[in-house]
Amino acid sequence: MLIGGINVEILIASLMVASVPILLAALGELVVERSGVLNLGVEGMMITGAIGGFIIAVQTQSPVLGFVGGAVSGAAISAVFALLTQVFLANQVATGLALTMFGLGVSSLAGQGYNGIKPPATGSVPFGPLADIPFLGRILFSHDWIVYASIALTAAIWWVLKYTRTGLIIRAVGESHEAAHALGYKVNRIRLLCILFGGATAGMGGAYVSLVRVPQWVDGITSGAGWIALAIVVFASWRPWRVLIGAYLFGGISVLQLNLQAAGSGIPVEYLSMAPYLITIIVLVILSSGRGKASMSAPAALGQNFHASR
Amino acid sequence: MTELLRVDGVTKAYPGVVANSDVSFSISEGEVHALLGENGAGKSTLVKMIYGLVRPDSGSMTFRGQPYHPAKPAEARRLGVAMVFQHFSLFEALDVAENVALGMESPPPMRELAGRIRAVSEEYGLPLDPTRMVGDLSAGERQRVEIIRCLLQDPKLLIMDEPTSVLTPQEVEILFRTLRQLSAEGTAILYISHKLEEIRALCDEATILRRGKVVATCTPRDRTAREMAELMVGAALTPPQRHPGEKGEVALGLSDLSVDSPIPFGTSLKGVSFTVAKGEVLGIAGVAGNGQDELLLALSGELRVAPDKLRIASAPAGDLGPAERRKAGLVAAPEDRYGHAAAPDMSLVENAFLTAGVRRGLVKRGFIDWAATRAFAEEVIAEYDVRTPGPDVAARALSGGNLQKFLIGRELNQSPSVIVINQPTWGVDAAAAAAIRQAILDRAAGGAAVVVISQDLDELLEVSDSFAVLNEGRLTKPRPVLGLTMDEIGLMMGGAHGMEVAHHAG
Incomplete structure (x- = not known):
């Protein structure tokens, strides 16, 4: 199906892939914020996960271990945040910002010597004949396992927050x-446990960028995705399914603007590249102000911060 | 009766203060036992040790014949000790059933729990809908949530920390009926309060604490409230003196003021009207969360309204901000001392400047006159007997009562023409409360118009000339305090608007 020179089924399929890093990071941050902690270091945790996962995947030649490595690196750097804010009661905003700076620096250091290397490929889940269904097959059954895992995680977090004692x-x-x-x-x-969980999912999101989306290592590879994840959590009113919508919206417009650039539309490239950020925020602001109850x-x-004084 | 809990020589010290020193007492099954004492006497620390939130430094406890030293509340709850807190134990954004589940060890599935909440709440005459958000409930209903949370665990000992401070007289009656029913079923109740008449009506035994030590035990029914108060304070108490004076012209008038609440889960004000004359004290009662905070914001100028809705000395002032209203003679003291009335981490001198700068002329050519500010702070400290090492101490370091004396003094010493105070003696001990009330009465006698918003009915009846009730953001018509009965007040508070209903029922 072609609309305006753009293939819709490929557009939808690729927006699902493009959204995964933000979705994972935002879901983790949602849990962190639901527990009352504002961790602004999502970008730092993502990029640490990106290089951590990349190194492990290259060394072991196993993409699955790469994602595990990404989660572990993200959780490890978030442990620094947890230690500072939960044990030493440091200011969360300042610590979060510092964590981003720290993550960017550490990843750049660790990434020396990994430029220009190709990581092992993460293949699609084989659905056999299902993938050959016209239109739907391409959209639903052509992805790698992380895409499905991210959707399952959305459902799981929704269910856990709503129905379980935890x-x-x-x-x-x-x-x-x-x-x-x-x-x-x-x-x-x-x-503390919520922060570690948030670190792990952000790290996995980062690893998805370096192992699947790009896939190679360059400095600053996450390019602000962590900040978008933070914004999505707020404007999604701390609800998992809205986070999914927000992430897909952002991913969708990112892919669309690339397609528009390729299709040679008359709009200057600069406007197209800023569009995903702008439109996602605008739409979510409108969504969350709908009933005036978002705050x-x-x-x-x-x-x-909490300190048991009595 | 068999002994349920024995506390033996328990001591707990915090850095710089001994909260409990060698405290001993015991409770039998089915007994209602009062724990009496001023703020800082160590009541809270003591019950927190019984509930497992705090560990004693030394001493021992015995519960149902077994040594008892709970390491955490979960353990205390498992053994049959439940506690209803004064503050801080409900979650506004969660519903009733969720709040109850959080306080239970192994709650049943939500649907079953809702059924049990309904059953227990009806059994004890405390109707409650499990699906409602706690943020939308009144203070009395919130307390029901806490009580039912405890009852569902079939407690042997129920600890209640100042349960009636936020209830209407009718709600207090319902609560007492429930407590008597529980006690008849064999549940012991440890009841903390400093409302002495209530203790006389309800409790079998009382242990009185002062500065962390047990100073007396007594049977409340055999003592007068005054005797018990003097045991608590350790000194004779003098009730505030009133100087009946002539009422002057109207100093503050509100006409049909309606304003939306800026506070989440707050109550908007609906058509509030009243006038206060010079020398008059208007007492505004009402259960917390019925618009008191909003009324204070609207009066202080933090919430601006149309100019002619609020008049100070007949001049329109509704659109003025706090500083401009101060200039016009209106000072305000909000309820929350650590954060609203004072900047907790700033010194007393700095805090003194923050509101007195305008009226006391503490600014010279755009610069702060620190010498004058310090002199003003020292004046307040001396005049209102604020116990502090000096004026440069951070506000946070003062106890609630001392800080309140300082903050009230700071406002009263600006020679205001209109004074608005929310909860003047909340959490303040008896001696300091008496001093604060006296100061308010003195200002009124000096010609100031005073609005006192409070949940303490006894206090309002003591200081005010006229009396009104805030109920769901509406204010009843102010009535003279003279000749007002408790029943009429209860009806005013219970949602009846206007006097006809009160007369009809009375």
Whole structure:
């Protein structure tokens, strides 16, 4: 199917792939923020995961181990944030920003000597004849396992937050750490675990950029995806399915503008490249201001450190 | 009766202060036991040790004949100790069932839990809908959530920390009925309060704490409230003196003020009207969350309204900000001391400047006159008996009562013509509260118009000339305090608007 010189089924299929890094990072950050922690270091965790995953994948020649490595590196750098904010009670905003700087530097250092190397390829999941269904086969059954895993993770986080006791405790801690503490929940420990989870998914998202999207290592490879992930979490009102919509919207417009550039539209390239950022934010702002209640859904204790004084 | 809990020689020290020193007492099954004391007497620390939130430094506890030293609240709950907190234990953005589930060890599935909440709440006459958001509930309903959370675990000992401070008289009645029913079923209740009449009505035994030590035990029914108060304070108390004076012209008027709340889960004000004359004290009662915070914001100028909705000395002032209103003679003292009324990490001198700069002329050619500011702070400290090492101490370091004395003094010493105070003695001990009330009355006698917003009915009846109730953002018509009965007040608070209903029911 062709519309205006653009193949729609390839467009949809590739937007799903393009959205994966942001989706993974945003889902992790959603859990972190639901627990009451504002970690602005998503970009730093993503790029650390990108180089960590890249190195492991190249060394072991196993893309799966590469993603595991990405998750571990992301979690490891988020542990620095967790230590500073949950144990030493440092300011979360400043620490998060520093984490981004630190991640960019560390990844650049670790990436010396990995420029121009090709990582092992991550293949599509073989669905056999399903992939040959016209239109739908290309969209639904032609992806690698991470794409499916990211959608499954959206569902899992939604389910855990809404229906399980673990989710209830995470929400409770993010809502009022004083009350949670009074009931005997270990606020800082729960938050620490959420931060590590957020680090791991951001790291996987980063690894997806360096192992599948690009796929090679260059400095600053995540190019601001972490910041978009942060914005998506806020404008999605801290809800997993809206995060998915936001991520796909961003991915979709990124792919579309590349296609438009290739199709030689009259719009200057600069406008096209800024479009995904602009349109995603505008749409999500409109979505979240719809009922005027978006600010109410923010976790009430977001960004506040907790110290059990009494 | 068999002994349920024995506390033996328990001591707990924090850096710089001994919260509990060699405290001993015991509770039998089915007994309602009062724990009395001023703020900082160590009541909270003591119950937190029983509930497993804090560990004692030394001493021992015995529960149902077994040594008892809970390491965490979960363990205390498992053994049958439940606690209803004064603040900080509900989650506004979660619904009732979720809040209950969070306080239970192994909650049943949500649907079953909702059914049990309905059943228990009806059994004890505390109707509650499990699917409602806690943020939308009234203070009394919120307390029901906490009580039901405890009852679902079939407790042997129920600890209640100042449960009535936010309830209407009718709600207090319902609560007492529930507590008596529980006690008849064999549940022991440890009841913390400094409302002495309530303790006389409800409790079998009382342990009185002062500065972390047990100073007396008594049977509340055999003592007068005044005797118990003096045991608590350790000194004779003098009730505030009133100087009945002539009422002057109207100093502050609100006409049909409606304004949306800027606070999440807040209450918007709907058609609020009143006038306060010079020398008059208007007391505004009401259960927390019925628009008190919003009314204070609208009066202080943090929330601006149409110019003619609010008049100071007959001049339109609705669109003026806080500093301009101060210039016009209106000072305001909000409820939240650490963060709203004071900047907690700044010194007392700096805090003194923050509101007094305008009226006391502490700015010279655009620069702060620190010498004058310090003198003003020292004046307030001396005059209002603020216990502090000096004026350069951070506001956060003062206890609630001392900081409140400083903040009230800071406003009162700006020779204002209109004074607005929200919760003047909330969390303040008896001696300091008496001093603050006296200061308010003195200012009124000096010709200031005063609006006191409070949840403490006794306080309002003590200081005010006229009385009104805020209910869901609406204000009843102010009535003279003289001749007002508790029943009428209860009806005013319970949602009846206007006097006809009150007369009809009375």
